[in-house]
Amino acid sequence: MLYRILLPLFVVVHLWLLTSAAVQANEAVMSPTYAGKPLVDGLPLQALFPKATRFGDKEADLPVYAAYQLDELLGYAWLSDEINNLAGFAGKPIRLLIGLKPDGSFQDVTVIDHHEPVFLHGLGNQSMHEFLAQYRNRSVRNQIIVGSAQNSQLSSQSDGGASGTVVFDGVTKATISVMIINDVVLSTALQVARARLEGFALPTQSRLLEKPIISQSWDALANNNLIHQWTLSQTEVEESLGRSLNSYPEFSNTTAPNTPFITLAYAYLNAPQVGVNLLGEARYKALMDRLTPGDHLLWVGSSGLYPHAEENYTPATVPSRLSLDQGGLSVEIRDINAPSEFNDIITPGAPRFSTAHFLRIKGSAGFDPGSPVDLKLHVNLARNHLISDSATFLSHYQLPDSEWEPVQIDTAKPLPLWIKLWMDRWVSVCILLIGLTVLIVSFIKQDRLSRWKHFHAFRWGYLAFTLFFIGFYAQGQLSVVNIFTLFHSIKDGFDITIFLLDPVIFILWVVTFISLFIWGRGLFCGWLCPFGALQEMSSWLGKKIGLKQIRVPATLHRRLIYLKYPIIGGLVAVSFYSLTWAEKLSEVEPFKTSITLVFIRHWPFVLYAVGLLIVGMFIHKFYCRYLCPLGAGLAAIGWLRRFELLKRVDFCGSPCQTCHHRCEIKAIKKSGEIDYNECVQCLECIVILNDEEQCVDKLLTRKKQKKAAASQRIPSVQIHQPS
Known part of the structure; x- marks a missing residue:
C-alpha cells in the first residue's frame, strides 16, 4: 500500500528537516x-x-x-x-x-x-x-x-x-x-x-490661555502672528538648487516667471482665537472633537508651482514634503483626513489655496505650543529617472505670547506600542472582524446554510479568504509557538501586552479559544487555519487530476490520530528546558515556510512543506489529522466542550453509513457518532442530512410516503354473494 511508503518517507524527511533547522538556527545571533x-x-x-x-x-x-x-x-x-x-x-x-x-x-x-x-x-x-x-x-x-x-x-x-x-x-x-x-x-x-547629552532636555511646557474670542480678518491674524505666511520665489529655489527650474521636466513648460514657487500659510489651530476665526465655531468644535485629548493640530495651506503635498499624496499619512522640528527634535505631523467641508476658510480676506491639510501632532510627541518651531519644506526635483536635486527651506514660527502662559506639567506618556500597532492595522482588523462575524453567524445558522444550493461555493470562498487574506496578507497563522509564549508568560508573570502586539493573532486566538467550548477545534481547523485551507485545496487538486485517493485503514487511522498529542506534549516540555530548542523543533509545523515566508526559504524547509501538501493530495488533510501539534492542543481544550451541535438522526450509523463513508477526515464513526476532537466542522454531513437525494432517512421516509399514497389510490372491490 502507498501509505506504507509515504509514512516512513515522511519520518526521514522530518528528521532531515530538524537537522537543517538546528544548523540554520545555530547561526551566530551577534x-x-x-x-x-x-x-x-x-x-x-x-x-x-x-x-x-x-x-x-x-x-x-x-x-x-x-x-x-x-x-x-x-x-x-x-x-x-x-x-x-x-x-x-x-x-x-x-x-x-x-x-x-x-x-x-x-x-x-x-x-x-x-x-x-x-x-x-x-x-x-x-x-x-x-x-x-x-x-x-x-x-x-x-x-x-x-x-x-x-x-x-x-x-x-x-x-x-x-x-x-x-x-x-x-x-x-x-x-x-x-x-x-x-x-x-x-x-x-x-x-x-x-x-x-547637552541640548536634549525637554522644553518648558506651556498652556493656552482662556480668553474671549475676537473676530479678525486674515490680515489681522497675520499681522498678530496668529497665522504665518511664507512665500518662496522661483529665483530663491533656483539659487539653492544651482540650476534653472526649466532644467526639470515638471517645470519645463512654466511660462509665468513671477508666479511664486510656493506660497504657504500655516497656523496652530488649538488656539481658539485662530481656529474659530479660520473655521467658524461649529466646525472648529467638531474638528477638535476628532482629536484625542492632548493632541495638537496644524492647518497648512499652499498654492503656487510646488504645493506642500504631491498630486498622489495619500490622505492620513505623513507628508513627505513637510517636516516639523522643535528644540532640535523632529515632531511627527500626520494628516487627519478631515472631510472636505472643513477645508473652506471663512476668514474675511483669506486668499485661496490650491492645497490644504489638517496635520495632527500626537500628545505623546511632547510638543510645546509656546516654544519656537521650524517648519521645513523639502524640495526634490527629478532631472531624469536617475538624477534628482534636493533642497530644504526653513520657516521659523512661534505662537505669540498673548495666547499662552508657561507652566510646568508632566510630559505626556507615549502611546504603548501595542496601541500604535492596532492603529496601524485597523483596516486589517476591521476586515477580519467582518469575516469572523460572517463565519460565526453561519455556524449558528448552519442548518439553514447547509440547505443553501450555493453552500459549497460559500465554503470555498471562505477558505480562499482564510488563505489569501488571513494567511498571506494579514499573517494570521496561529502556531504552537504561541502556546509556548502563553505558558512562559504565565510562569514569568502574565502580561497581556505581549499578546496584544499582533492584533490579528490576538483576535483569532480569542475567537478560537471561545469556539473550543462551543464547537470544538473545528471552527479554527476547518475554516480559519490558512495551512488547513491550503491542504484542502491540494486535496481538491489531487482529485481533480485523477490521483488515486488513499483510504488509511480504520485501525491504523485510530492509532495515528494520537501521534500529534505526544508531539505537542514534547514541544511544551522542551520549551521549559530550552525555549531555543523548542522553537527549532516546532518546525514540525510547516506554517512559517508556507504561510509566513510563502515558500521563500532554505530548500529543506520548502521540500518538507511541499511534501506534506503532496501527501495531502493522496490522503485528505494528512498533516491536520496525524501530525499537527496545534490541532492537538486545541482538541485537548475542546474536550471541555459541552455541546454537540452537528445534527444526527436515528438512522445515522444504523443502518445508514453514508456520512461515515463520505467524511474525508474520518471523524464520523460507524456508530454514527461524531468525534469532535477530530472533526473540522466542514458541515458536509449536515448537507447530506438535509439533502432529499442523499440522506437514507429522508429517502426511506419519502418511499413510505409514496407507498402510503399509492395504497390510498387503489379502488376497493365489492364482492356480491348470490342470493
Missing part, C-alpha cells in the same frame, strides 16, 4: 563584525566603539557605559532591556547593544540575544543585522519611520542631517518584530540623550 572582540562586563563594547581607550563602569542612576578616547567622550553604550524590557513577539525581550555619540547620532545597534522565530528559524539573523545597520549615524533627533523599500527613498529627501524624517526599509514578514526593535531603540536612546 553580527560577525562584533564576534571575537575583547569584552567589557561580557559585552563587546570595544567593537561598538573601536577608538575607545577606556570605558567607565556601569552608572548607577542610568545603566549606561561611557566610552572615552583618553579624556574625550566618544559616547554611551547600554543594553536595551536594562532600560526598556519590552517583550518581543516571542514573549522575551530582544536584547540590543546600542551606542550613542555625544551629538545624538547612533554609533551602532547590534543584537546580543533574541528569540524571534521569524529571524531564528525563517529569514535568518542576517536580515535583522541589515535592519539594525540602518541606525548607524542616524540621529535620535530624526523621525524614524519603519516602512517599505519603496518608501525608504523618502529618506533621501530629508535634510540628511541632525533632524528630519527618515524611512527605514522594514523586513517583510517581520513587521511586528522590527517595529518593536524601533520602539525600543528610539525610546531608550531618547531617555539616554535627555539624561546625558
Whole structure:
C-alpha cells in the first residue's frame, strides 16, 4: 500500500528537516563584525566603539557605559532591556547593544540575544543585522519611520542631517518584530540623550490661555502672528538648487516667471482665537472633537508651482514634503483626513489655496505650543529617472505670547506600542472582524446554510479568504509557538501586552479559544487555519487530476490520530528546558515556510512543506489529522466542550453509513457518532442530512410516503354473494 511508503518517507524527511533547522538556527545571533572582540562586563563594547581607550563602569542612576578616547567622550553604550524590557513577539525581550555619540547620532545597534522565530528559524539573523545597520549615524533627533523599500527613498529627501524624517526599509514578514526593535531603540536612546547629552532636555511646557474670542480678518491674524505666511520665489529655489527650474521636466513648460514657487500659510489651530476665526465655531468644535485629548493640530495651506503635498499624496499619512522640528527634535505631523467641508476658510480676506491639510501632532510627541518651531519644506526635483536635486527651506514660527502662559506639567506618556500597532492595522482588523462575524453567524445558522444550493461555493470562498487574506496578507497563522509564549508568560508573570502586539493573532486566538467550548477545534481547523485551507485545496487538486485517493485503514487511522498529542506534549516540555530548542523543533509545523515566508526559504524547509501538501493530495488533510501539534492542543481544550451541535438522526450509523463513508477526515464513526476532537466542522454531513437525494432517512421516509399514497389510490372491490 502507498501509505506504507509515504509514512516512513515522511519520518526521514522530518528528521532531515530538524537537522537543517538546528544548523540554520545555530547561526551566530551577534553580527560577525562584533564576534571575537575583547569584552567589557561580557559585552563587546570595544567593537561598538573601536577608538575607545577606556570605558567607565556601569552608572548607577542610568545603566549606561561611557566610552572615552583618553579624556574625550566618544559616547554611551547600554543594553536595551536594562532600560526598556519590552517583550518581543516571542514573549522575551530582544536584547540590543546600542551606542550613542555625544551629538545624538547612533554609533551602532547590534543584537546580543533574541528569540524571534521569524529571524531564528525563517529569514535568518542576517536580515535583522541589515535592519539594525540602518541606525548607524542616524540621529535620535530624526523621525524614524519603519516602512517599505519603496518608501525608504523618502529618506533621501530629508535634510540628511541632525533632524528630519527618515524611512527605514522594514523586513517583510517581520513587521511586528522590527517595529518593536524601533520602539525600543528610539525610546531608550531618547531617555539616554535627555539624561546625558547637552541640548536634549525637554522644553518648558506651556498652556493656552482662556480668553474671549475676537473676530479678525486674515490680515489681522497675520499681522498678530496668529497665522504665518511664507512665500518662496522661483529665483530663491533656483539659487539653492544651482540650476534653472526649466532644467526639470515638471517645470519645463512654466511660462509665468513671477508666479511664486510656493506660497504657504500655516497656523496652530488649538488656539481658539485662530481656529474659530479660520473655521467658524461649529466646525472648529467638531474638528477638535476628532482629536484625542492632548493632541495638537496644524492647518497648512499652499498654492503656487510646488504645493506642500504631491498630486498622489495619500490622505492620513505623513507628508513627505513637510517636516516639523522643535528644540532640535523632529515632531511627527500626520494628516487627519478631515472631510472636505472643513477645508473652506471663512476668514474675511483669506486668499485661496490650491492645497490644504489638517496635520495632527500626537500628545505623546511632547510638543510645546509656546516654544519656537521650524517648519521645513523639502524640495526634490527629478532631472531624469536617475538624477534628482534636493533642497530644504526653513520657516521659523512661534505662537505669540498673548495666547499662552508657561507652566510646568508632566510630559505626556507615549502611546504603548501595542496601541500604535492596532492603529496601524485597523483596516486589517476591521476586515477580519467582518469575516469572523460572517463565519460565526453561519455556524449558528448552519442548518439553514447547509440547505443553501450555493453552500459549497460559500465554503470555498471562505477558505480562499482564510488563505489569501488571513494567511498571506494579514499573517494570521496561529502556531504552537504561541502556546509556548502563553505558558512562559504565565510562569514569568502574565502580561497581556505581549499578546496584544499582533492584533490579528490576538483576535483569532480569542475567537478560537471561545469556539473550543462551543464547537470544538473545528471552527479554527476547518475554516480559519490558512495551512488547513491550503491542504484542502491540494486535496481538491489531487482529485481533480485523477490521483488515486488513499483510504488509511480504520485501525491504523485510530492509532495515528494520537501521534500529534505526544508531539505537542514534547514541544511544551522542551520549551521549559530550552525555549531555543523548542522553537527549532516546532518546525514540525510547516506554517512559517508556507504561510509566513510563502515558500521563500532554505530548500529543506520548502521540500518538507511541499511534501506534506503532496501527501495531502493522496490522503485528505494528512498533516491536520496525524501530525499537527496545534490541532492537538486545541482538541485537548475542546474536550471541555459541552455541546454537540452537528445534527444526527436515528438512522445515522444504523443502518445508514453514508456520512461515515463520505467524511474525508474520518471523524464520523460507524456508530454514527461524531468525534469532535477530530472533526473540522466542514458541515458536509449536515448537507447530506438535509439533502432529499442523499440522506437514507429522508429517502426511506419519502418511499413510505409514496407507498402510503399509492395504497390510498387503489379502488376497493365489492364482492356480491348470490342470493
